[in-house]
Amino acid sequence: MSVDISNFNPFDPTTQQCPFPHYAKMREEAPVHAVASIGVHMVTKHDLVMQVLRDPQTFSSMFGGAGMPLSGPERERFAEVMSKGYPRVPTMLTADQPEHTRYRRLVSRAFHPKVIAEMEPVVREITVGLIESWIDKGRIEFVKEFAVPLPVRVIAKALNVPDDRLADFKRWSDDSIAGIGTNISIDDRIKAEYGVNEFQHYFAEQLELRRTNPQDDLLTNLLNATIDDDDPEVTDNRQLDMPEMLSIVQQLLVAGNETTTKTLTEMIRLLAENPDEWAKLKADPSRAERVMEETLRLSTPTQGMWRVVTKDTTLGGVDLKKGQRIIIVFASANRDEDLYDEPDAFDPDREHLRDNLAFGKGIHFCLGANLSRLEGKVAAEELSKRLDTISLTSNNKFEYFPSFMLRGLTDLEIEFTPAKVSK
């Protein structure tokens, strides 16, 4: 497929359905490519993306929000709605050191590999429960019946909040990412912002409940946490305020839902399209981790992320000015032919699998990576154990959400035959 990157438009619906030929061309011709249509440079080679990730002093994460920046009256209308909620403060994803380290330290314990490993039985119970709810149907819409509810239920367990608001959790997650990499109308963005306000008020209430009735959970830990016991630079050792706590909780709730949903959906698509790999997985479930990792590399649901240049610098031979915005394109780095042979092929046995950047790297490395990997591994194990054959029905249109930053299928219908398993 021949593509022209000189007028690359990430909002173009055709490009959004399959941006990979454009990324390949950028890697070949201009790995730090000025994209006139959105006024940013896109960084597409693995080594250059790594260079940015390793240098958070030059490439700041203080980009405000991950949505497209607004200006003029639109910005004012948006700010007016935001003012009805709690102030949005930068904590992890959108903070730089040293603040970033202080906030991240408060929650990193809850996502430590050991703590996440202890969640495996819960993740398995939720996974098996979902599969059993549709195993006799023979045909399902996989996104709705599996890929959405699994991460929503898991994060609700991790946050120890009641199950009765699961549908709202999903809606609030969607609202929180509505403006990321999309050009939805300002009215839709404002509507979504009302959802974010609703999220804030719900979790403010959950946090207040724990003030009078403490529990052994992450929200109570946030209430009791101080900034920062061990840091000599911090003299006022205060507790977190509500906007800070809500910012942290929002990232935990939102960052994991859509991304994990999109990965699980791509995993079943790739397995259905590669029957040899499905057969190998069924014969040897220990391949589940590799299957998940290769899915992450190929699908890279967080296709890219913003950085702001803090001082005049050069990257890949291209001059960048202080204040300029760039996008580091993880999805392109993950198909860099300098690292991966036949990068577009699904090959769970390939080398350098764990060098993929689906979760980023460096100080902002995804806090939920262990949790998502666990969900993907358990899903691959249980689906391959409980389903015999899988195929994609002819009803599928394979449409991806219209975002150039968060990429995933809107729906996916699969047909299957159940396997005979001892429960």
Ligand code: HEM
């Ligand atoms: C397949 C699923 C996921 C993918 C692909 C993904 C991807 C990413 C990426 C690429 C980053 C780094 C962004 C940057 O460098 O600016 C990131 C950061 C982050 N992720 Fe994830 N994520 C996933 C699941 C989760 C889950 C389940 C959670 C929480 C429970 C989570 C919480 C976070 C947080 C809090 C950050 C910010 C960390 C920081 O700035 O220190 N993510 N994620």
